[in-house]
Amino acid sequence: MNSMIFKLVAESTLQTIEMVFWSTVFSLIMGLPLGVLLHVTDKEDQGGIIPKPVLNEILSRIVNILRSFPFLILMIILMPVARFILGTTIGTRASVVSLSIAAAPFVARVIETSLKEVDPGVIQAAKAMGSTNWQIIVKVMLPEALPSLVSGVTLTIINLIGYSAMAGTIGGGGLGDLAIRYGYQRFRSDVMLAAVIVIIVLVELVQFVGNRISSRLLAKR
Amino acid sequence: MQIRLENLKRNYGSLHAVDGVSLNIPSNTVYGIIGRSGAGKSTLVRLVSMLERPDEGEVWYGDKRVDNLSKKELIEERRKIGMIFQNFNLFSSRTAAENIAYPMEICRKPKDWIKKRTEELLALVGLEGRGDAAVSTLSGGQKQRIAIARALACEPSILFCDEATSALDPQTTRSILALIKEIQKKMNLTVVMITHQMEVVRDACDRVAVLENGKVVEEGLVNDIFAHPKSAVTKDFLSNLTNVKESIVKLSDKTGHYTLRFSSSTTSEPIISRVTKETGALFNIVAAGVQYIEDKKYGVMVLDIGPDEDTEKKAVDMLRKNGVTVERTVVEEEAK
Numbered sequence: 001m002n003s004m005i006f007k008l009v010a011e012s013t014l015q016t017i018e019m020v021f022w023s024t025v026f027s028l029i030m031g032l033p034l035g036v037l038l039h040v041t042d043k044e045d046q047g048g049i050i051p052k053p054v055l056n057e058i059l060s061r062i063v064n065i066l067r068s069f070p071f072l073i074l075m076i077i078l079m080p081v082a083r084f085i086l087g088t089t090i091g092t093r094a095s096v097v098s099l100s101i102a103a104a105p106f107v108a109r110v111i112e113t114s115l116k117e118v119d120p121g122v123i124q125a126a127k128a129m130g131s132t133n134w135q136i137i138v139k140v141m142l143p144e145a146l147p148s149l150v151s152g153v154t155l156t157i158i159n160l161i162g163y164s165a166m167a168g169t170i171g172g173g174g175l176g177d178l179a180i181r182y183g184y185q186r187f188r189s190d191v192m193l194a195a196v197i198v199i200i201v202l203v204e205l206v207q208f209v210g211n212r213i214s215s216r217l218l219a220k221r
Numbered sequence: 222m223q224i225r226l227e228n229l230k231r232n233y234g235s236l237h238a239v240d241g242v243s244l245n246i247p248s249n250t251v252y253g254i255i256g257r258s259g260a261g262k263s264t265l266v267r268l269v270s271m272l273e274r275p276d277e278g279e280v281w282y283g284d285k286r287v288d289n290l291s292k293k294e295l296i297e298e299r300r301k302i303g304m305i306f307q308n309f310n311l312f313s314s315r316t317a318a319e320n321i322a323y324p325m326e327i328c329r330k331p332k333d334w335i336k337k338r339t340e341e342l343l344a345l346v347g348l349e350g351r352g353d354a355a356v357s358t359l360s361g362g363q364k365q366r367i368a369i370a371r372a373l374a375c376e377p378s379i380l381f382c383d384e385a386t387s388a389l390d391p392q393t394t395r396s397i398l399a400l401i402k403e404i405q406k407k408m409n410l411t412v413v414m415i416t417h418q419m420e421v422v423r424d425a426c427d428r429v430a431v432l433e434n435g436k437v438v439e440e441g442l443v444n445d446i447f448a449h450p451k452s453a454v455t456k457d458f459l460s461n462l463t464n465v466k467e468s469i470v471k472l473s474d475k476t477g478h479y480t481l482r483f484s485s486s487t488t489s490e491p492i493i494s495r496v497t498k499e500t501g502a503l504f505n506i507v508a509a510g511v512q513y514i515e516d517k518k519y520g521v522m523v524l525d526i527g528p529d530e531d532t533e534k535k536a537v538d539m540l541r542k543n544g545v546t547v548e549r550t551v552v553e554e555e556a557k
Contacts (some may be wrong), residue, residue, distance in 0.1 A: 125310035130300035143314035
């Protein structure tokens with residue numbers, strides 16, 4: 001009996017980790033450039049190095065709209081996208097598609113916030129030395145913001161763990177799926193409890209590792 | 222490289238931050254630009270260093286006009302100047318040596334060349350062997366030395382110092398100024414120093430321009446400006462010089478009506494005695510002191526002149542004729 005629970009939980013945990021890992025990767029691939037763009041096109045006094053007010057306003061609005069959707073609704077809206085890319089709307093891979101797209105605007109804001117913390121004097125110095133905008137972004141802005149970026153990514157992963165559990169409720173697999181199907185629909189509160197405990201452990205673990213990396217980076221400075 | 226500014230103007234809304242500044246900054250000198258906060262110094266340095274475009278006017282580096290360059294030319298031209306700042310603005314993500322290497326990296330210089338040059342620069346600013354240090358472990362003075370090394374990496378012909386010593390204690394300020402002067406001579410640099418500290422002008426600059434409300438109110442050789450200050454701002458700056466205060470002995474709490482300044486040519490003659498003898502004026506000395514600028518001696522004396530207004534006027538005229546600067550002190554001035 002217990003070994004069955006163990007097997008179920010272990011399987012679901014792996015699914016969750018897989019889902020969270022890939023959606024983190026893809027949401028970063030989409031969110032990082034978007035976050036950089038949001039920051040550099042902002043007004044000059046906000047640290048923007050290539051002020052583009054109209055573009056900035058449009059991007060900002062899109063990000064806000066996507067972020068104000070309740071996550072579950074966004075997942076359902078994004079189902080056709082998953083079907084278009086993968087041909088299915090069920091399973092962990094389909095969840096990765098909608099999770100990544102849903103998390104990208106969040107990532108973008110997190111990145112933008114981190115970049116805003118960079119000392120404007122340092123950016124001015126880089127500019128005065130004749131850096132191109134690309135050099136300022138890649139060689140100054142991102143490295144200067146790195147500890148804060150790591151914290152932001154940690155936050156993103158933890159959010160994605162929560163989101164992935166929700167994705168489970170609409171057939172996405174993973175610990176959320178397990179908790180709903182066994183714990184809720186079959187009244188197996190032990191399975192529910194196990195799933196919740198694993199999620200808590202995962203979150204704690206990610207937070208711990210993230211904090212360690214971030215403080216290591218800060219200690220070297 | 223000579224820098225020429227022609228009728229520079231920059232407004233922020235209704236504020237005329239820089240309001241028609243024309244200056245000629247000769248090649249191979251340390252040129253000071255002094256002003257109170259809000260006088261327009263920071264804007265001026267941003268205009269001169271191509272960080273901002275003027276609304277009107279021209280900036281020339283030698284024979285090249287630089288205020289209207291295209292984006293690409295601007296980046297090229299910025300790589301030929303060096304700049305240091307009040308807050309050092311070092312990259313915290315890089316070590317001391319990596320900071321110095323940055324301007325060379327962005328110019329795509331070969332790696333081993335960068336390494337060699339970085340060592341040279343560390344030695345030049347007196348920080349051999351500290352290349353691997355994290356920026357946060359360095360003191361303020363050391364940070365500014367690294368910033369100087371970074372500014373000089375690509376062998377610029379102009380170095381801008383934007384309040385470069387304002388965050389440093391007096392002793393460190395002196396050593397940084399000495400370093401800047403030494404490097405100026407070694408590399409034949411044109412150094413433009415923006416500051417609100419008269420000490421910096423006295424200790425480091427050859428020429429100075431005094432800025433007030435976005436305009437140049439006084440310009441000239443530092444020696445001349447110190448001996449014969451014309452504008453109220455300059456006088457105010459001079460009276461706030463800590464060194465002057467320290468070296469003047471106050472004999473009374475009362476403020477004298479006149480401040481006399483003797484430059485080196487006048488200090489070797491018995492002018493006061495001669496004036497007394499010829500006009501019958503009586504001097505009541507309230508305070509006196511000596512000031513040294515660039516190894517030249519200046520005497521400062523605060524006094525009242527008697528016994529009557531007529532004699533007073535004659536005495537002042539005679540003093541002025543003999544090359545002494547005479548200023549009437551405002552009586553309401555606080556007697557500190």
